[in-house]
Amino acid sequence: MAKNILIVGGGLAGTIVANGLCRQLAPQLRSGEVVITMLGTTETHMYQPGLLYVPFGRIREHELFRDQRKVLDRRVIFHVDPAKHIEVAKNQVSTEGGRTLKYDYLVLATGSRIMPQTIPGMAEGAHWFYDLEGARKLRDALSKFEGGKIIVNANAPHKCPVAPLEVTFMLYDYFKGKGLLDKCEITYTYPIGRLHALEPVALWAKPEFDRLGIKYETFFNTEKVDPEAKTITSAEGVTMPYDLLVTIPPHQGAQVIVDSELGKGGWVPTNTKTLHRDGSTNVFVVGDTTNIPISKAGSTAHFEADVLIDNLASLLTENRMARDYDGKVFCFIETGTSTGTYVWFNYTTPPNPGPPSQMVHWFKLAYNRLYWLSAKGLL
């Protein structure tokens, strides 16, 4: 009887797991002892970090997408058929297309999504770049913008924690390049009492903002946006006018997780080291889907996926877990349109970003292409 591994979600985390398992379980796949199936929501795989460059015209849209079937190892059975109900008590998942799939091991990789609609007026009054449609609209708005008050507004929780800083620095460079800086006032808002969740990054960003004349408002959690009056108001009682509002909307996990009662807000309670769903021995969670209190980022998904591949392969071939996830996260930080830095940390090692350089920026640009090797499980 074949062992069935079912992966729900075809984003970066699910894709790396699927491809990595194919490499580690090649003999078992060949003999039919193991079957790997993935349920995705779309035929295409999107390089999400590339969206940051779309508003500035620094990446072509076609570079963001690949055919998911070509990214996946051909041995993965891939259905574009979103999961509708996940029943962990019965070891089965039903789909919108009417399938019912049984599994021996389940990997939940359903990801996260932006929820601007949860804040009154945000969907109507703000721009964002966390999906292609939003990034296109922001690109159009920027091309017509002739100056005024720009607010970059980060909301909790959000994925890619450095993106709010990156887009702020890139907006500064963009306006400088267009000769509009003297007509622009950029204000950055952040939910907690400093400029970034990572204290060393916040300490680095503050003098940079001061040097560039970028204003900031901390302890700012958006309560409402008034698209008519063009104002944004925080739960802390601050109201600011804007001409262009670039928001990082609050996120939630996938609706199927909520509907299946697997986690409030779509975040699945997960063991921080083994990545088991709490209460399950054959259900694992990876990427943004977990409720682990670390960054929701592609690198987190990548490092978790590497551990999960080893553990699943080990369970199937040696009946034991291989190793723990150590909380590793690595993030590039674009500090403008020509320099960048990076930061890494894990559960026990605090972050310590280095000085920005052109070299790191170029490496980030190279990674925009190397990503596809990560998704294939080669990097």
Add this chain to the structure above:
Amino acid sequence: MQTIDARGAFCPGPLMELIAALKLSVIGDQIEILSSDKGSAADVPEWVAKVGHKMVGVTDKGDHWSIIVEKAK
């Protein structure tokens, strides 16, 4: 009561986790956050006061802090 174990969490950190959890809660819900970041013992009460939620208590547990907040608005 929901408990968020944010000990050793560098990013997004205890306060950001608390803010996210409160968004999914209803008025009257209490959330306990465990933090090994001593800054949180000061940051969280400051933010809770600014927004108008209720601080239930901050307890020094030796190697970490237990901070309990009640959603009030």
